[in-house]
Structure formats: structure tokens, C-alpha cells
Amino acid sequence: MIPAAFEYSRATSVADAVNQLRTAGPEAKVIAGGQSLLPMMRLRLAQPGHLVDLNGIPDLDYVRVKDGSVQIGAMTRHATLVRSELLRANLPLLAEVAKEVGDPQVRTRGTIGGVMAHADAAGDYPTVALMLDAEIVTDRRRIPARDFFQHLFTTALEPDELVVEVDFPVSTGAHRYLKFRRRVFDWAIVAVGVQRLGDGWRVGITHAGPTAVRAHAVEDALRSGATPAEAAERASDGLNPNSDVHASSEFRLHLAQVLTRRALEQAA
Amino acid sequence: MAQLVRLTVNGSPRQEEVEPRLLLVHYLRERCGLTGTHVGCDTSQCGACTVLCNGQPVKSCSMLAVQAEGMAITTIEGLAPADGMHPLQTAFWEEHGLQCGFCTPGFIMAATALLAENPDPTDEEIGRGLEGNLCRCTGYVNIRRAVHKAAAAMREGAGAAAPMGG
Structure with a gap:
């Protein structure tokens, strides 16, 4: 083709x-x-x-830590994120997620800026960005992740606007990303990320709707003293995922709950 | 409009004009005559078209030839010395790591990249290293065995500083 x-x-x-x-x-x-x-x-x-x-533009390929932020250049490859000691020390959740993106060949070429701008419903990094209140830095402004991802393949970017960096808060607490798929290189059918941050948890869900979502109901339940199992029941609140050849809507809701419970229990 | 691309393929510098939409895999097969790189799934999943770009594995169906500007490309034809086989080729042969052989060039190129980074991988690491490649007849057990065998041969070769292959 x-x-x-x-x-x-x-x-x-x-x-x-x-x-x-x-x-x-x-x-x-x-x-x-x-x-x-x-x-x-x-x-x-x-x-x-x-x-x-964009591949010939110098200086868009970096991971650096500054003022409590992990700043990642838009053309930084997944393979670079997997190998970055700095990322593992300051944002281990994203290093773990990078290992689960595509396969080694895809990770050689694919970039974090590309994932953000493409905004696939099954993309993994948007979930982490939403959970952690990351900011997408463009050639002209900073866009909070919650305003950036608008719908399926649709972002707040103007037609001539370019992602140049993604800024995450340094997050070193317990974390886990669980990705449910049939084959190891597939996109997530559903995935869940959890991160201990400050005195609470951040929880995000991949591919249970047209964009990733932050599971505020789970976070609130945990803050009120719910057990992981109790809180995880709230993971499907407000979700209305599509059915497709991989999974029915009901199965995706079930996965959101089960993966949330497991991720909270396994977080380290 | 045709676009100039300058690159190195298996050690030979090349420079020519290509249509921007020409995929790297088609450039290698049709312009360079290197048909060892296979077109498998046409949907960038199977990994049969895997080549090395500056030593890193890529699916050459998911890269434009013009994007290889300035890069060194290695295909299965560029792996072995002129008078022999690469240890991975020998090991795939000896361990029955192939049946129809269609996926084999891609597996060997992906395994080359894996062993360059990790000379002594575990079963799990081989599985993860080759997760971008599909085999539909021999199965993965013999492929994994072949990679272990080649890894051992290459470690031994590196220790003895002897030329590999043959």
C-alpha cells in the first residue's frame, strides 16, 4: 500500500x-x-x-529536570525515555509506560510530542499527562493537559501550532501502569495508571472513551479512606466507552475497575 | 516533486532522487535490489521489513526513504561477512528457527539490535526484544533458542577476538 x-x-x-x-x-x-x-x-x-x-530540528530531543519539573523535548523517542536514568529517577511511571508503547521498532522512531499531538484514544502518554496535570508546551503557549485533549484525534492545537515540550511534575512515589491487550505490541484495550503524589493518589484511564480520563471519583474515594477494592468500583463512573472488535463497552467498564484495583494493589 | 536523499546502505554511500512517498522498504527492494527485506503485513505490525537505521531497529514500511537522509542503513544482506554467515544466521539454521523463512530477515535484524544492547538476554528479554516481529509457522520457541545460541557464540567470539561468522 x-x-x-x-x-x-x-x-x-x-x-x-x-x-x-x-x-x-x-x-x-x-x-x-x-x-x-x-x-x-x-x-x-x-x-x-x-x-x-521535524526530524532534522536539533535540540528537541532531551529529558531534563528543572524546578520540580521533568521537561521532555517533543522529538524525544520512546526508546530514549526507556533508557533515561534521569526519567527513571524523577518520573518512573512514565519510564514504565514508555516500555509498553508499541514494540522496539516503533520505540526507535516514535516521539512523545507525536503521541500528544496525534491524540489517539488508546495513547498511553496522554493518560499520564492528565493524571499528573502535565503541561504541553507549544511554540507559543503552555496548555494544561486537561484542556489539551478535546476529543478523538482532536487537541487544542492550532493548525500551524507545534508541540515543543511536555512538562510533568517530578513524581517519585508508588506507581503502576497496567495495560490490557491481546498481544504485547497492541494498543491498550483499556489501561490504568496510578501514582502516589503528595498525600493522595492520581488515577488515569486509557481507552475507555474518546480521550484518556482522570478518575477523580477513585481519587476522592481513596482520600476518604476507601480501600483500593472499594475505590476501584468508582473507576467506571461517568464513562461511556465504545464497543469495537476488541471489546464491548461493558467489558471496558469492567476492565477499568479491575485494572484500577490491581494497579492500586500492585503500586510500588 | 522528487527529493534528493543521501544515505549509506550496507556500507555503500548512495545518492539519488526519490518521490517523497517512496517507503524505505520499497527503496531498498526496488532501487537497491535488496530483496531480503520483506513486505509482510503492509500495516506495520509484522516486523518482516525490519532494518537497522544507525544501529537501531525500525520497520522500513513505516519510514519514508527521504527520512533516511544521512543515515546508515543495514539490511540482512549487510550483516554477514562476504565469505560466511552471521552467528544469528547460523544459529537460526541450526536451531530450526525458521520454516518458511518469510519473517526470518526481520527477526534476525531485530535480534541483532537486541544483542548489541544486551549480549546475554534472558528468555523474557528475548521475548520483549522480538515483540515487534511475528512468526506464523515455526513458532517462537526455536527462535528464542537460536537467539540464545547466537548470543553465546558472539560472546565467545568477542572474548577470543576472533572474526565472526563462517
Whole structure:
């Protein structure tokens, strides 16, 4: 399967990429790791008229810790996150999640900025971003994760706006990410992340709706003294997941509860 | 509009104009004549098209040829010395790590990347290292055995500083 024809240009800086997007117009799209975009283009689910390649932009590939934040450059690859000692020491949940994204080949190319901008319902990093109140830094502003993910494949980004960094709070407490899938490289059918932060828990759920969600009802129950098993019953509150070939809506609700309980029990 | 790409394939520098939509796998097979890299699933799942880009494994069906600008690509043809086989090739043969062989180049390239990072992997680590590759006939047990055997041979070879393969 061959993608439809398109024009191609390489950006040399963030400003250059934004300029190229503006010049090329509404048919243009940026390509980062391309691990979702290229398969979609091959299936002709996406047919951009112009691709602006971000892979030649220097200095967007980093993990650094500053003022209580873990700052990750948008073009940082999953493989880099898996290997980063700094990430393991300051945000071990994300290091654990990175290991579960795709497979080694996908992790070589795929980027954290690409995952955020693509906003797949089954993406893993958006859940962590929501749970921890991360901020998505673009070429022009900082967007809180809760405002960034709007719907399936839909974010607050303007057509010519570029993700340049994702900032998470340093979070070193007990944590766990449990991803339920048929095969190890599959997207999550449902996944749940938990993180001990300050005197409470943060809980997020992947793929139980068009975007990831933060499970406030579970967090509140835990704060009120509920056991993990009691609190986990609240994991499906307010959710209305789709049925598809992988799972019915009811099964996804069940998974949200079961995975939440297990993640809380296993968190270390 | 055609785009210039300059890259190295199995050690040979190349420079040519390609259509931007040309996938790396098609560039390797059709322009370079390197048909050892297979097109399997066409949906970037099976890993049959795995090659190394600057030593890292990628699915060459999920990368544009123009994106290989400045990179060193290694395919299955570039793995072995001219007069022999790579230890992974020998081990897949000896341990019956293949039946139809269609997935084998991708498995061997993924295993090459795995062993470069982890010369003595456990069963679990081999499973995780090869999770991006599918085999539909031999099964994974013999493949895992082959990777263990090649790893041992490569460690021994490295210790003895002897040339590998053959």
C-alpha cells in the first residue's frame, strides 16, 4: 500500500516548521516519528498534501529536570525515555509506560510530542499527562493537559501550532501502569495508571472513551479512606466507552475497575 | 516533486532522487535490489521489513526513504561477512528457527539490535526484544533458542577476538 502523493520539506527549526506550515496551507501536516501517521497514510485514512518533517530540528530531543519539573523535548523517542536514568529517577511511571508503547521498532522512531499531538484514544502518554496535570508546551503557549485533549484525534492545537515540550511534575512515589491487550505490541484495550503524589493518589484511564480520563471519583474515594477494592468500583463512573472488535463497552467498564484495583494493589 | 536523499546502505554511500512517498522498504527492494527485506503485513505490525537505521531497529514500511537522509542503513544482506554467515544466521539454521523463512530477515535484524544492547538476554528479554516481529509457522520457541545460541557464540567470539561468522 502506497501513500497518496505529497510534497515534502524538512524543517530546520521550530520557527521554520511553523513558517512552512503556514506557507503550505491547510493540507499540510507535520511528521514526527511517523509511526501512526505513515500507516494511516498507507491506508489512505490520511492524505496530507504536504509533509513538514521535524526530524532534522536539533535540540528537541532531551529529558531534563528543572524546578520540580521533568521537561521532555517533543522529538524525544520512546526508546530514549526507556533508557533515561534521569526519567527513571524523577518520573518512573512514565519510564514504565514508555516500555509498553508499541514494540522496539516503533520505540526507535516514535516521539512523545507525536503521541500528544496525534491524540489517539488508546495513547498511553496522554493518560499520564492528565493524571499528573502535565503541561504541553507549544511554540507559543503552555496548555494544561486537561484542556489539551478535546476529543478523538482532536487537541487544542492550532493548525500551524507545534508541540515543543511536555512538562510533568517530578513524581517519585508508588506507581503502576497496567495495560490490557491481546498481544504485547497492541494498543491498550483499556489501561490504568496510578501514582502516589503528595498525600493522595492520581488515577488515569486509557481507552475507555474518546480521550484518556482522570478518575477523580477513585481519587476522592481513596482520600476518604476507601480501600483500593472499594475505590476501584468508582473507576467506571461517568464513562461511556465504545464497543469495537476488541471489546464491548461493558467489558471496558469492567476492565477499568479491575485494572484500577490491581494497579492500586500492585503500586510500588 | 522528487527529493534528493543521501544515505549509506550496507556500507555503500548512495545518492539519488526519490518521490517523497517512496517507503524505505520499497527503496531498498526496488532501487537497491535488496530483496531480503520483506513486505509482510503492509500495516506495520509484522516486523518482516525490519532494518537497522544507525544501529537501531525500525520497520522500513513505516519510514519514508527521504527520512533516511544521512543515515546508515543495514539490511540482512549487510550483516554477514562476504565469505560466511552471521552467528544469528547460523544459529537460526541450526536451531530450526525458521520454516518458511518469510519473517526470518526481520527477526534476525531485530535480534541483532537486541544483542548489541544486551549480549546475554534472558528468555523474557528475548521475548520483549522480538515483540515487534511475528512468526506464523515455526513458532517462537526455536527462535528464542537460536537467539540464545547466537548470543553465546558472539560472546565467545568477542572474548577470543576472533572474526565472526563462517
